[in-house]
Amino acid sequence: MKDQNKLFDGKVSVVTGAGGVLCSVVAEALSAQGSSVAVLDIREDAAEKVASNIKNKGGKSVAVKVDVTNRLSVELACQKVIEVFGTVDFLINGAGGNVQRASTSEAQSFFDIPQDALEFVVDMNLIGTIVPCQVFGKVMAKKGEGVILNFSSMNAFKPLTKIPGYSAAKAGVSNFTQWLAVHMAQNYSKKIRVNAVAPGFFITNQTRYLLVNEDGTPSPRGRAVLEHTPMGRFGEPKDLIGTVFYLLSEDSSFVTGVVIPVDGGFSAYSGV
Numbered sequence: 001m002k003d004q005n006k007l008f009d010g011k012v013s014v015v016t017g018a019g020g021v022l023c024s025v026v027a028e029a030l031s032a033q034g035s036s037v038a039v040l041d042i043r044e045d046a047a048e049k050v051a052s053n054i055k056n057k058g059g060k061s062v063a064v065k066v067d068v069t070n071r072l073s074v075e076l077a078c079q080k081v082i083e084v085f086g087t088v089d090f091l092i093n094g095a096g097g098n099v100q101r102a103s104t105s106e107a108q109s110f111f112d113i114p115q116d117a118l119e120f121v122v123d124m125n126l127i128g129t130i131v132p133c134q135v136f137g138k139v140m141a142k143k144g145e146g147v148i149l150n151f152s153s154m155n156a157f158k159p160l161t162k163i164p165g166y167s168a169a170k171a172g173v174s175n176f177t178q179w180l181a182v183h184m185a186q187n188y189s190k191k192i193r194v195n196a197v198a199p200g201f202f203i204t205n206q207t208r209y210l211l212v213n214e215d216g217t218p219s220p221r222g223r224a225v226l227e228h229t230p231m232g233r234f235g236e237p238k239d240l241i242g243t244v245f246y247l248l249s250e251d252s253s254f255v256t257g258v259v260i261p262v263d264g265g266f267s268a269y270s271g272v
């Protein structure tokens with residue numbers, strides 16, 4: 001293993017959704033390990049904030065506004081990254097999430113979920129993973145090496161109630177991760193690896209309304225999650241870093257096409 005202080009020295013990382021709760025921490029952690037980081041997010045101000053934090057700590061970063069569901073937007077973002085850093089070594093597809101309009105509730109049955117809400121969630125999570133893989137993956141295919149890391153979810157292992165579109169989209173991300181791992185290795189380079197992490201229950205802007213009350217205490221759904229999580233707590237963003245580093249590093253050079261849960265044991269627990 002390389003010196004832990006320089007694990008990704010000289011590497012260029014592209015992180016989508018990097019203005020969010022989880023991937024902002026991932027982006028800053030990559031920078032701390034020597035990587036230049038392109039901070040991509042549809043919210044320009046959020047991207048700029050993360051990039052500024054990285055640069056204030058002595059790292060190299062650029063903020064790029066992008067709509068991951070729009071091919072042209074992603075292509076322009078890729079051009080910007082190449083202009084600034086010259087190449088792409090790692091692509092972390094962290095953009096995603098759910099919206100309340102695409103969830104069932106006492107006020108909205110499954111039969112009444114608006115089609116546009118479902119399409120928005122599926123596009124954001126699944127298409128928003130595939131399109132960046134096409135654009136940035138092409139750069140990796142030309143150079144013959146690189147690592148793609150997608151963000152799946154517990155919902156891909158065990159579909160949760162209330163969020164049908166998100167569950168279906170994340171199941172698609174896991175399947176696509178396996179497909180792309182095989183495709184890149186067979187058609188372009190054995191040195192291009194594609195894997196995914198599947199976070200368990202973390203408090204983010206998209207999940208807060210489901211998991212916690214306004215006073216910060218667990219909601220009934222949040223309590224049910226904790227009861228089925230052997231470690232008895234919600235995840236913290238830093239809990240993802242070790243697994244992300246492993247999948248990006250040479251320590252996993254013979255690992256491709258896997259989806260690793262980071263879930264406090266949720267996926268292993270049957271409830272009895």
